[in-house]
Amino acid sequence: MKRIVTILALVMAFASGSVFGHGSHGKISGQDAKSIAYKSVKQMTFKDLGLEPGKLDESWKSITEADISVVEVGTGFFVVSATNTKQDGVIYFKIAANGQVLAANETNNFSEE
Numbered sequence: 744m745k746r747i748v749t750i751l752a753l754v755m756a757f758a759s760g761s762v763f764g765h766g767s768h769g770k771i772s773g774q775d776a777k778s779i780a781y782k783s784v785k786q787m788t789f790k791d792l793g794l795e796p797g798k799l800d801e802s803w804k805s806i807t808e809a810d811i812s813v814v815e816v817g818t819g820f821f822v823v824s825a826t827n828t829k830q831d832g833v834i835y836f837k838i839a840a841n842g843q844v845l846a847a848n849e850t851n852n853f854s855e856e
Contacts, residue, residue, distance in 0.1 A: 770840045773813040776821035780836040781811050783844055784825045787834075794847035802829045814851065822851060 771779070783792065784803055791798040806827055814835070815822035823836045835851040838844055846853055 771821075771838070771842045773816065773821060775842065776813060776823050776836075776838045777808070777811045779838055779842055779844065780823040780825050781806075781808055783836060783847070784811075784834065787847075792844075792847075794844070796834050796847055796849060799834075800830075803827050805829060820845065822853070824851070 787799040810826045819840045837846045837853045
């Protein structure tokens with residue numbers, strides 16, 4: 744019984760160490776920010792996410808990953824553009840370093856949030 748308790752304690756210590764070891768992975772890369780913006784645009788074609796542009800029309804479904812670009816890297820955030828070549832429109836996303844979409848608009852003019 745003592746041996747089982749010791750093994751369980753070691754397993755739990757190892758598991759909790761692994762969880763804490765991944766704590767530094769909370770920051771995203773520019774590529775991650777592009778992926779988040781791409782997914783957000785696609786979601787916005789069928790759902791209003793509460794962002795300034797509202798629900799987007801069907802033409803936004805046709806954008807590709809090549810239409811997504813990082814346009815600014817700030818302290819703790821990325822600004823990513825999504826371009827709709829069919830409609831000649833652009834939506835800019837401000838994405839926090841933790842991956843949260845903070846805001847979106849059509850002007851790349853984000854007030855300090």
